[in-house]
Amino acid sequence: xxxxxxxxxxxxxxxxxxxxxxxxYAGQAGGLAVATAIFGQYNPGGRLPITFYPASYxxxxxMFDMQMRxxxxxxxxxxxxxxxxxxxxxGTGLSYTEFAYSWGNDSSIxxxxxxxxMRNTNxxxxxxxxxxxxxxxxxxxxxxxxxxxAFLEPPRTSIIDPTPPIKQLFGFQRVHLNVNESKEVxxxxxxxxxxxxxxxxxxxxxxxxxKIIIGTKVMHTIKLxxxxxxxxxxxx
Ligand SMILES: *[C@@H]1O[C@H](CO)[C@@H](O)[C@H](O)[C@H]1NC(C)=O
Ligand SMILES: *[C@@H]1O[C@H](CO)[C@@H](O)[C@H](O)[C@H]1NC(C)=O
Ligand SMILES: *[C@@H]1O[C@H](CO)[C@@H](O)[C@H](O)[C@H]1NC(C)=O
Numbered sequence: 001x002x003x004x005x006x007x008x009x010x011x012x013x014x015x016x017x018x019x020x021x022x023x024x025y026a027g028q029a030g031g032l033a034v035a036t037a038i039f040g041q042y043n044p045g046g047r048l049p050i051t052f053y054p055a056s057y058x059x060x061x062x063m064f065d066m067q068m069r070x071x072x073x074x075x076x077x078x079x080x081x082x083x084x085x086x087x088x089x090x091g092t093g094l095s096y097t098e099f100a101y102s103w104g105n106d107s108s109i110x111x112x113x114x115x116x117x118m119r120n121t122n123x124x125x126x127x128x129x130x131x132x133x134x135x136x137x138x139x140x141x142x143x144x145x146x147x148x149x150a151f152l153e154p155p156r157t158s159i160i161d162p163t164p165p166i167k168q169l170f171g172f173q174r175v176h177l178n179v180n181e182s183k184e185v186x187x188x189x190x191x192x193x194x195x196x197x198x199x200x201x202x203x204x205x206x207x208x209x210x211k212i213i214i215g216t217k218v219m220h221t222i223k224l225x226x227x228x229x230x231x232x233x234x235x236x
Pocket of ligand 1: 106131
């Protein structure tokens, strides 16, 4: 139980422990909640909403440096920018059952013209690029919840942004599945997830390839075609 991340690598690396339950400040029902999970009355299906850094992190960055992005004097913050090895990554979670994902769409790559996306001037934050379908199956031996995480991985190099995010969450869905049951979940990808942010804060849409990662597996590639352009939130 802790208010934030701790370096728990001594538990992770010990052969004396096979799993670890972490809870935040749980309140008066917390003890009962954790007991029902330990004794198997409840199958937990949560995901770590933060990054657990190694203890050496405090020496790697000055407490006066609040930059998110990595630099010579900062290893970066959060799953989007931390270039070191996390003790527990954002999105880590255990269950008493297992889940398998399969890609519900036919293709492994899809292309979109920047010109077509830019033409939509109503509310630029909500320009739908496409929707993805993922088939989730409970392949274990207990009913349980899974939280399916959908990430976008931009290219590592960008002329606009020298330190682009390593990956970026663009959707998540919780599903409850009985043993052997499958359900489809949908993820909408909006154009704002595809923007590159320049050092001056301006947002650009560039012709690039983005990987779509479901959980930890690359499932699809998005290709943006055309000439890169400044993305104005004011409409045009
Ligand atoms: C994926 O499938 C959904 C539902 O059938 C469809 O609306 C969407 O356009 C497809 N997306 C891609 C990238 O093929
Ligand atoms: C989902 O995956 C399961 C297990 O592979 C399969 O039996 C089922 O037909 C799939 N459902 C859809 C809608 O593709
Ligand atoms: C789940 O599927 C497996 C493999 O097909 C089968 O052996 C098992 O009996 C099924 N379990 C349930 C509860 O349907």
